[in-house]
Every structure is written in C-alpha cells, then in structure tokens.
Amino acid sequence: MRKMEIAGKSNKIRIYGAGGHSQVIREVLEENGYEVTETFDDKPSGRHYASKNVTSGARGNLKEFPHEGHPVIVAVGINAERAEIAGFLKSDFEKAIHQSAIIAPTAKIGEGTVVFAGAIIQPNTVIGKHVIINTAASIDHDNVIGDYAHISPKAALCGHVEVGEGSHVGVGAVVIPKVKIGKWCTIGAGTVVLKDVPDYSTVVGNPGKIIKTKQPEMSLNNTPKSSDVTFIGSGISSSFTILHFLDLIEGSKDQRKININIIDKYEEFHTGIPYGGRSGFSVHLITSLKNFLPEPELGKFIRWLNNNKNWLIDELKKDGGQLSLEWISTHAAKIENNEWEDLFIPRRFFGWYINEKVKTRLEDFKIQGLINVNYINQEVVDLEKTEHSYIVSLKDKKTIVSEKVILSVGSLPVNHLWKNEDLIEEDNMLFINDPYKPELKKTLNKIGSFLEKKPSQKVNVLIVGANASGLEMLYKLNDIESITSHINKFMFLSTQGLLPDSVIDEEQRKEYTPFNLQALAKENNVTAKGIAEATFKDLDYADEMHLGAASTVDIISKAFGSLLGKLSPQELKKFACHYGNEIGRRQRCAGYHYSKVIDGLKEEGRFHHIAGRFTNIIKTENNEYSLEYLDTQSGQNKISEESVHLVINCVGSTNLTKNNIPELLKNLIDKGYCKPNDSKIGFDVNEALESKENLHIVGPLLAGNTFEGKAVWHVEHCGRIIWLSHVLSQKINDYFFENTELKEDC
Numbered sequence: 148m149r150k151m152e153i154a155g156k157s158n159k160i161r162i163y164g165a166g167g168h169s170q171v172i173r174e175v176l177e178e179n180g181y182e183v184t185e186t187f188d189d190k191p192s193g194r195h196y197a198s199k200n201v202t203s204g205a206r207g208n209l210k211e212f213p214h215e216g217h218p219v220i221v222a223v224g225i226n227a228e229r230a231e232i233a234g235f236l237k238s239d240f241e242k243a244i245h246q247s248a249i250i251a252p253t254a255k256i257g258e259g260t261v262v263f264a265g266a267i268i269q270p271n272t273v274i275g276k277h278v279i280i281n282t283a284a285s286i287d288h289d290n291v292i293g294d295y296a297h298i299s300p301k302a303a304l305c306g307h308v309e310v311g312e313g314s315h316v317g318v319g320a321v322v323i324p325k326v327k328i329g330k331w332c333t334i335g336a337g338t339v340v341l342k343d344v345p346d347y348s349t350v351v352g353n354p355g356k357i358i359k360t361k362q363p364e365m366s367l368n369n370t371p372k373s374s375d376v377t378f379i380g381s382g383i384s385s386s387f388t389i390l391h392f393l394d395l396i397e398g399s400k401d402q403r404k405i406n407i408n409i410i411d412k413y414e415e416f417h418t419g420i421p422y423g424g425r426s427g428f429s430v431h432l433i434t435s436l437k438n439f440l441p442e443p444e445l446g447k448f449i450r451w452l453n454n455n456k457n458w459l460i461d462e463l464k465k466d467g468g469q470l471s472l473e474w475i476s477t478h479a480a481k482i483e484n485n486e487w488e489d490l491f492i493p494r495r496f497f498g499w500y501i502n503e504k505v506k507t508r509l510e511d512f513k514i515q516g517l518i519n520v521n522y523i524n525q526e527v528v529d530l531e532k533t534e535h536s537y538i539v540s541l542k543d544k545k546t547i548v549s550e551k552v553i554l555s556v557g558s559l560p561v562n563h564l565w566k567n568e569d570l571i572e573e574d575n576m577l578f579i580n581d582p583y584k585p586e587l588k589k590t591l592n593k594i595g596s597f598l599e600k601k602p603s604q605k606v607n608v609l610i611v612g613a614n615a616s617g618l619e620m621l622y623k624l625n626d627i628e629s630i631t632s633h634i635n636k637f638m639f640l641s642t643q644g645l646l647p648d649s650v651i652d653e654e655q656r657k658e659y660t661p662f663n664l665q666a667l668a669k670e671n672n673v674t675a676k677g678i679a680e681a682t683f684k685d686l687d688y689a690d691e692m693h694l695g696a697a698s699t700v701d702i703i704s705k706a707f708g709s710l711l712g713k714l715s716p717q718e719l720k721k722f723a724c725h726y727g728n729e730i731g732r733r734q735r736c737a738g739y740h741y742s743k744v745i746d747g748l749k750e751e752g753r754f755h756h757i758a759g760r761f762t763n764i765i766k767t768e769n770n771e772y773s774l775e776y777l778d779t780q781s782g783q784n785k786i787s788e789e790s791v792h793l794v795i796n797c798v799g800s801t802n803l804t805k806n807n808i809p810e811l812l813k814n815l816i817d818k819g820y821c822k823p824n825d826s827k828i829g830f831d832v833n834e835a836l837e838s839k840e841n842l843h844i845v846g847p848l849l850a851g852n853t854f855e856g857k858a859v860w861h862v863e864h865c866g867r868i869i870w871l872s873h874v875l876s877q878k879i880n881d882y883f884f885e886n887t888e889l890k891e892d893c
C-alpha cells in the first residue's frame with residue numbers, strides 16, 4: 148500500500164548516516180519502492196559493515212554538499228546529532244514508514260520521521276520532525292512527540308502522553324496516561340514512568356526516579372541544539388543587527404539554515420522602549436530626522452513615511468492632544484510635500500517602520516528556508532555556559548540552548564529616587580519613579596485620575612532631571628487638556644539648573660571659536676583629561692557669549708572629536724569611560740516644539756527651575772508635600788517654598804554597581820561572564836563585541852569601549868547603533884559561514 152504513496156513523486160532518495168539504524172531505514176525504503184542513490188556519513192568509524200559506497204557528509208564541507216536533489220532521511224540514532232544534521236542541511240526530507248506499522252488516519256507525522264516494523268500510532272497523535280518510532284513501539288491516542296525524539300523498541304506510551312524535543316524513551320519503557328516528559332530527557336530501558344519528567348532528566352527504574360539532570364553540552368555527539376543564535380532584547384540595536392545579518396546571508400548559496408530566537412520581555416518586538424508603545428504615539432525625536440538617521444537608511448525610511456503617512460498621522464491624532472494637533476497643522480505643508488528631513492517627527496513612526504521591516508524580512512527568509520525564527524515573550528534571567536553553547540534560562544523556568552547569544556537589553560532601568568516602587572500614591576501626592584513603566588499612556592491616565600480627585604485644587608508639578616525625558620513629560624502634560632488645566636506651576640530640578648537647548652543663534656555662532664581645543668590640536672602629547680578640560684573651557688566661553696548647546700554642539704563635538712585620534716588606546720578608553728558622557732551632559736539639545744511650550748509657561752510665570760540635587764520628599768504640617776534638595780550653588784540643604792503634588796522622576800538610569808539592575812545582568816556579573824568597565828554603564832568587550840566567547844553585547848551596554856579606533860561612550864544615536872550592529876552582524880556571519888570548516892573540525 149505504501150508503495151503507492153510515491154506514485155507521481157521521484158522514487159529516489161538519499162540517506163544521511165551509515166550505521167545500524169541506517170540499515171533498517173534502507174530496508175524500509177527499498178521495501179516501499181525507493182531507490183537509495185547515495186549514503187553519506189561524516190565519521191568513517193561508525194559505519195556499518197554492510198554499508199556500501201558511503202561518501203562524506205556535509206560537516207566540514209557545508210558549501211560543497213549537494214543540499215538540493217533527491218530528498219534525504221537523516222539516519223543517525225543519536226537524537227542531538229540528528230537534530231544538528233537536520234539543522235544544517237537545506238534539503239527536502241522524506242519519511243520512512245514500514246508497511247507493517249499501523250497508523251491511525253488522524254495521526255500526524257512530521258518530515259524526516261521514521262516508523263519501523265510493528266509500531267502502532269493511535270488516533271490524534273502528533274509526531275514531530277526527525278523522530279524515530281522504533282520496532283513495535285506503541286504510541287496510543289492523543290500523544291504529542293516532539294522533534295528529534297526516539298521511542299525505542301517495545302516502549303509503550305499510554306493516552307495523552309507528551310514527550311519533549313530530543314528525548315529518548317528506552318527499550319520497553321512504559322509511560323502511564325497524561326504524563327509529560329520534558330525535552331532532552333532519557334528514560335532508561337524498562338523504566339515505568341508515573342510522573343511528569345522535567346527537561347534534561349534521566350529517569351530509571353520502577354517506579355521511575357530521576358538519577359541525574361544533565362544540562363546539555365554541545366559536543367558533536369550530544370547536541371541539544373535548539374537554536375544557533377539567540378537575541379535577548381529586540382530593540383533597535385538588535386533589530387539592526389538582524390537586518391544586517393540577513394543582508395549578509397542573502398544571495399550566498401549552500402549555507403546552513405540558521406535558527407534564530409528573539410526574546411523580549413515585552414509583547415511588542417523590534418521597537419524598544421523609545422520607539423514603541425511604551426512611549427506612546429505622540430512623543431517626538433529630539434533631533435530633526437536628517438540628524439537622527441544616516442543614509443542610506445534615511446532615504447528608505449522617508450520612502451516608507453511617504454507611503455504610510457495617512458494612517459500614521461491618524462494615529463498621532465488619536466493618541467495626542469492639542470499640541471499634537473498643532474504640530475500636525477504647523478507642518479501640514481511639509482508632510483503633504485514629503486519634506487520630512489527637518490521635522491522632529493513622532494518617534495513611534497520610526498518604531499513602526501523598523502518593526503514592519505524586520506518582521507517582513509525575517510518572514511521572507513523563513514519562506515526561502517534560510518532561517519528559522521522563534522519569537523519568545525519572556526524575561527531571560529540567567530545564562531550558563533557549557534562547552535560550546537549557552538543555556539538560556541527564562542523566568543518561567545524553561546530553558547533554551549543557543550550557540551551564540553546577543554545581549555541587547557537596552558538601557559539600564561531607571562534609578563528610583565524616592566521609595567522603592569514605580570509609582571507611589573499618597574493622599575495629596577503622586578510620585579512617579581518610572582513614567583514609561585508599564586507605559587507612558589497608563590502613567591498619563593493615572594495622572595489624569597489623580598487630578599480628577601482634586602477638582603477644586605490646582606496642583607504643582609515637579610520634574611526631576613532636565614533631560615530629554617523630563618522635557619517629554621512636560622510636553623505630554625501640556626498636550627492633554629484635562630491634565631494641563633489642573634496644573635498651576637511646573638518646577639524642574641536639575642543639578643546644573645539648565646534646560647536642554649533648542650534655539651540656534653546663527654549670527655553669534657559665527658563669532659564662536661573653540662580656542663582651547665584648537666590650541667590642543669597643535670600639541671603632540673594629548674591626554675583624555677586634557678581634551679575634556681579644553682572642551683569645558685570652550686563650553687564656558689560659549690556660556691559667556693550666551694550661546695547655548697544647540698548653537699555650539701556641532702562645532703565643539705567636531706573639535707574634540709578630531710583630537711581623539713591623537714590618544715593612545717588606553718587614553719581613548721579613558722575618554723570613553725569618563726569624559727564623553729560628562730561633556731554630553733553639557734551639550735543637551737531638544738526640539739523647538741518642546742522649548743516653545745516652556746517659553747509659553749515662562750511667560751505665564753508658571754515655570755520655575757531649581758539648580759539642586761534631590762534629597763527627599765517631606766510631608767508638611769498641613770498635609771502637603773515639599774521637596775527637600777541640596778542647593779548646587781550654596782551647598783546647603785533647602786526645602787521648596789511651594790508644595791508639590793505630582794513628582795516625576797526623570798533622572799535617568801541606574802548603573803552597574805547598584806543593586807537594582809536586572810537579575811540577568813546581576814547573574815552575568817557574578818559569574819564573570821560580563822565585566823562592568825569604568826564607565827559603570829557598560830561592559831568590557833573585545834573587537835568582536837564579545838564579553839565572553841560567543842556572548843556578544845550590542846546597544847547601550849557597549850558604553851566605555853573602543854572599536855576600530857573610535858571611542859564609544861553612549862549608544863543611543865542611530866548612526867552609532869547602525870555602525871555597531873554592522874560590526875556585530877559581520878562577526879556573526881563570519882562565525883557561522885566563513886569559518887565553518889574550521890569549526891566543524893573542532
């Protein structure tokens with residue numbers, strides 16, 4: 148009967164593996180009318196004496212291997228090895244089912260799976276890919292057998308049993324109904340399994356007991372290989388790395404299929420916090436689009452904006468308030484004429500673009516059979532390095548094995564300023580430690596309902612931290628009529644008492660020269676500290692001329708940037724760790740739309756900036772709250788004259804020396820897999836962006852390093868993100884493709 152199944156198809160087939168198991172498969176195939184045209188095997192030692200005309204397999208010769216051609220059956224008994232071979236072959240796979248096997252019509256059997264003589268598979272059972280159902284094994288109704296599993300001769304699985312990926316159920320083992328066996332387990336010969344079995348366990352005896360739990364190792368013969376590369380975090384850095392990696396593998400032939408895991412603890416992938424739903428639809432870039440994105444990405448994005456602007460603007464209208472409507476009408480002509488370069492567009496536009504682009508590209512590559520992709524919405528809490536791979540532990544206690552891991556978790560979490568909760572509501576005060584958690588929209592709703600409870604009272608708002616997110620909060624509070632109408636005064640607290648600057652004074656700027664940096668350019672012995680001191684003097688001089696950061700940022704950055712090439716590698720690293728961000732703090736700029744709001748508030752006498760450091764929030768006698776702070780100029784502790792009712796913490800991220808870093812980073816530091824550098828916000832890495840072999844870092848945690856002779860002190864600018872993701876994607880490509888032969892020999 149099964150001979151008929153190949154009618155209309157080619158009856159030619161190839162077998163990969165030449166041991167004893169291969170002999171049984173050949174027998175089944177030939178009985179079913181197939182002609183085995185070739186047999187491959189990588190290891191001469193394991194070949195069965197009866198095998199004839201065996202040629203070398205693909206390992207060590209991946210590019211030359213004839214992937215295309217007649218379908219293949221991987222006839223290798225060791226589950227991990229079968230999984231590995233099936234992963235790197237790009238061939239079609241066939242099944243081999245002995246004519247005496249009894250298979251219910253409702254049972255499903257995956258590609259590459261073999262079912263031997265006398266086996267029984269009952270209704271509704273689903274068998275994965277490349278599984279072995281050995282001689283006379285009995286698999287009852289409603290079983291689920293994972294990919295690469297092996298059910299040995301005479302094993303009996305009752306109804307509703309599940310066997311995880313790569314698990315081996317030994318000869319004559321018995322599994323009672325509804326038991327779940329995890330992945331990569333071994334059930335000993337004759338074992339009676341009465342209870343669920345966790346991943347990686349070996350169970351023996353009657354009743355079955357766990358005798359060991361072996362974390363998988365990536366030796367050639369024992370390779371529970373779930374994925375090749377795992378991205379932890381799916382923000383912009385990881386998204387660009389994926390895109391560039393796909394560009395590299397596109398068009399090249401005869402390559403192995405790469406399995407990619409993309410893990411993110413938030414539901415939305417490929418946007419990160421700044422460009423995704425957590426920031427809402429109506430907060431803007433802090434630079435013009437042309438300064439935000441370099442070419443050629445800029446051109447591609449603009450083309451996408453042209454095609455998608457209608458619905459983007461509709462979403463902006465829905466999400467934003469009066470200021471958003473104003474922004475749309477102010478720039479209506481430019482939007483209409485597709486002149487986007489000078490606009491400070493809503494950031495979410497870019498998030499949509501990247502998300503769509505990565506997902507479409509990945510899907511495309513998947514269809515072509517070049518990759519497998521697995522999206523996982525989970526938090527990664529730990530990594531454990533085995534001989535050749537990493538075990539990635541998820542919060543739900545599941546694990547993934549991955550040869551390479553890309554740590555791309557974005558910026559460190561915010562530093563809680565007051566009490567240890569994200570949001571603290573007291574009778575007469577709302578304190579928000581992290582406005583983007585869980586997302587900005589929810590925070591704004593919370594603020595709205597807090598204010599509604601005080602219809603008769605106008606409240607004072609305190610924003611701590613005069614940076615981009617501080618301005619963003621101020622903008623959003625003023626964007627929503629129901630919120631802004633309740634607010635009396637806006638107070639800012641920042642150590643320098645300065646707001647990010649937005650207005651460029653073209654005339655004055657022409658008069659400005661960074662003399663100190665220019666003088667340093669003539670000297671031979673330049674140090675990181677010397678450059679920083681000269682920069683600060685030039686910034687002071689700009690202050691004296693009443694020239695803000697927006698007017699001088701490009702002049703000063705160019706001047707000190709050209710001096711960095713004079714530094715020794717050690718001094719360059721020092722600059723990356725200590726001085727880059729210090730200078731950056733004095734060069735903060737913001738969009739005009741933000742400063743326009745502040746100017747309006749100043750005119751109405753509703754804006755007040757305090758130069759100081761946050762100390763505490765204290766409750767006063769009349770059940771009101773006041774700010775306690777250290778006055779930067781006098782060095783004295785002070786208490787704000789006016790009460791504060793809504794306090795928003797925008798001071799920024801914590802650092803790697805603190806206790807409040809994510810569990811994963813804590814574990815990586817404790818294990819010595821990642822070593823914080825002197826910047827305290829980044830990990831030391833080598834030129835391949837590795838903090839440990841095959842553990843790569845990309846994104847903000849690369850701060851405090853040097854690459855290709857350039858210092859990196861923060862990784863938030865898209866140009867830098869794109870550059871570093873290019874470097875990393877090239878390294879990943881070299882590892883999987885360029886050095887394939889070398890690696891397979893190891």
Ligand SMILES: CC(=O)SCCNC(=O)CCNC(=O)[C@H](O)C(C)(C)COP(=O)(O)OP(=O)(O)OC[C@H]1O[C@@H](n2cnc3c(N)ncnc32)[C@H](O)[C@@H]1OP(=O)(O)O
Pocket residue numbers: 281299300316317318319333334335336337338349350351352353358
């Ligand atoms: C066509 C074909 O050939 S298909 C091939 C099918 N193959 C099989 O079914 C083989 C299944 N393999 C087994 O049963 C093996 O014994 C394993 C994998 C469970 C254990 O192997 P190892 O990891 O080498 O463990 P080891 O042999 O050291 O045994 C550890 C302990 O468990 C006991 N043990 C091992 N297997 C079993 C078993 N099936 N039942 C009960 N006890 C067992 C051993 O006696 C030993 O006990 P001790 O520590 O008191 O001395």
